[in-house]
Amino acid sequence: MRIELNEVIWLEAETLSFDELLERSGLPAQLLKELVQAGGIPPLDPSAAQPQYGARALMVARRARRLQQDFELDAAALLLVLDLLDRVAELEGRLNELQVKLPRRAS
Amino acid sequence: MQYKDYYAALGVARDASEEQIKHAYRKLARKYHPDVSKESDAEAKFKEVAEAYQTLKDREKRAAYDQLGTHRPGEDFRPPPDWQQQWQGPFGEGSAFGEQVDLGDLFAHLGAGFARSAGGRGGRAQMAMPGRDFEVAVPISIEEAYGGTHIDLDLAMPEYDEQGRLRPVPQAFRARIPRGATQGQRLRLAGKGGRGFNGGRNGDLYLDISLRPHPVYRANGHDLYLDLPLAPWEAVLGTAVEVPTPGGAVRLKVPAGTQASQQLRLPRRGLPRPHGEPGDLYAVVSLVLPREVGERERALYQELATASNFKPRAHLAEEGSHAH
Numbered sequence: 001m002r003i004e005l006n007e008v009i010w011l012e013a014e015t016l017s018f019d020e021l022l023e024r025s026g027l028p029a030q031l032l033k034e035l036v037q038a039g040g041i042p043p044l045d046p047s048a049a050q051p052q053y054g055a056r057a058l059m060v061a062r063r064a065r066r067l068q069q070d071f072e073l074d075a076a077a078l079l080l081v082l083d084l085l086d087r088v089a090e091l092e093g094r095l096n097e098l099q100v101k102l103p104r105r106a107s
Numbered sequence: 108m109q110y111k112d113y114y115a116a117l118g119v120a121r122d123a124s125e126e127q128i129k130h131a132y133r134k135l136a137r138k139y140h141p142d143v144s145k146e147s148d149a150e151a152k153f154k155e156v157a158e159a160y161q162t163l164k165d166r167e168k169r170a171a172y173d174q175l176g177t178h179r180p181g182e183d184f185r186p187p188p189d190w191q192q193q194w195q196g197p198f199g200e201g202s203a204f205g206e207q208v209d210l211g212d213l214f215a216h217l218g219a220g221f222a223r224s225a226g227g228r229g230g231r232a233q234m235a236m237p238g239r240d241f242e243v244a245v246p247i248s249i250e251e252a253y254g255g256t257h258i259d260l261d262l263a264m265p266e267y268d269e270q271g272r273l274r275p276v277p278q279a280f281r282a283r284i285p286r287g288a289t290q291g292q293r294l295r296l297a298g299k300g301g302r303g304f305n306g307g308r309n310g311d312l313y314l315d316i317s318l319r320p321h322p323v324y325r326a327n328g329h330d331l332y333l334d335l336p337l338a339p340w341e342a343v344l345g346t347a348v349e350v351p352t353p354g355g356a357v358r359l360k361v362p363a364g365t366q367a368s369q370q371l372r373l374p375r376r377g378l379p380r381p382h383g384e385p386g387d388l389y390a391v392v393s394l395v396l397p398r399e400v401g402e403r404e405r406a407l408y409q410e411l412a413t414a415s416n417f418k419p420r421a422h423l424a425e426e427g428s429h430a431h
Contacts, residue, residue: 004280004281005257005281005282005283006280006281006282006283006296006299007282007283008282008283008284008285008294008295008296008314009294009295009296009297010285010292010294010381011293011294011295012381014295023237024240024311026240055293059293062240062242062313063142066140066141066142067140067142070136070140070153070157071133071136071140085142085143096327097327099325100325100326100327100330100332101332101368101370101389101391102368102391103334103336103368103391103392103393104325104334
């Protein structure tokens with residue numbers, strides 16, 4: 001059987017309008033608006049008349065949709081959870097950065 | 108159709124109250140939700156728990172589920188003959204109850220079936236429905252991240268057939284993972300998620316890249332680190348050593364006076380970036396000592412001990428003298 005080779009798209013290579021972000025995230029429109037207004041999902045250039053959103057915004061919005069659906073969270077709780085998960089990721093990043101610099105083998 | 112025990116998945120009794128079901132779900136969701144859990148099989152476990160909860164939290168679905176009777180998990184069964192008439196969902200036709208139908212998909216669309224069938228048969232036929240997006244974890248090796256690779260995906264995607272009935276369809280395809288995708292990189296395969304129905308767009312497939320642990324390299328973003336153990340005299344006198352890199356071995360000059368835990372940088376020898384300069388490779392120095400020494404070596408160390416005026420603990424002595 002011949003298997004078709006599919007090309008992937010780097011998420012960073014795309015920018016999305018609010019409506020595209022809405023469609024791709026699957027969040028209810030009102031909730032996405034609240035998350036954006038509260039700074040939980042920042043546009044690439046906040047001063048732009050028609051803000052565009054990048055890969056990070058999409059991943060956060062999709063995560064927000066999963067959390068909202070699975071834990072029945074409102075906007076305030078979602079913002080808190082997203083913030084905390086962000087901090088966890090940042091700390092894990094820093095921990096990894098320190099760990100890779102330590103020799104693994106104690107001789 | 109294979110039976111799944113939704114009560115067991117949530118760890119509750121069959122006569123559990125709605126409140127008990129909700130409590131059990133919340134507890135398990137906190138433990139296994141893939142966005143918050145570190146458990147290795149979190150995703151699969153959560154899927155089970157969520158599927159059970161979606162059915163049991165809804166009174167009508169729970170009643171429909173209870174009427175299926177009790178079977179062993181995984182047992183192949185057919186619903187009682189009057190079940191379909193009573194719970195006429197999108198799987199209205201008798202033929203839909205083949206072995207292929209997933210119980211979770213059946214219940215997920217039961218509600219939608221109620222709503223539409225209330226307005227007459229065939230309501231689904233007019234509605235465009237987008238396919239679902241999916242995310243899959245794709246662990247790759249550091250060598251694959253360096254050189255790019257392709258992966259073969261074997262997925263069972265729920266798809267609507269011509270009658271608007273949902274069934275899992277095996278999908279096998281190959282995706283190119285480009286050079287420079289590293290830990291945490293997300294890639295999108297457009298239109299490779301669930302197929303849309305009635306003009307609805309196809310869903311996307313998101314690939315969540317992670318790097319498998321490597322015996323030699325440790326990755327931080329696009330930078331790589333490896334251990335470089337040196338003998339004391341190599342560190343003091345300097346040397347040149349051969350170190351592996353994903354692009355092939357290179358000679359690394361170790362300058363005289365190199366210290367333990369110092370990082371020697373090999374520029375652009377790390378992982379490539381999709382745009383811009385590749386990451387660097389760092390050799391992390393450690394000093395290792397022979398566990399046993401011969402007579403001649405011992406004599407030389409002895410001579411060194413006598414000749415050297417190196418004071419490795421000078422700062423401790425200074426601290427001690429301040430105390431008096």
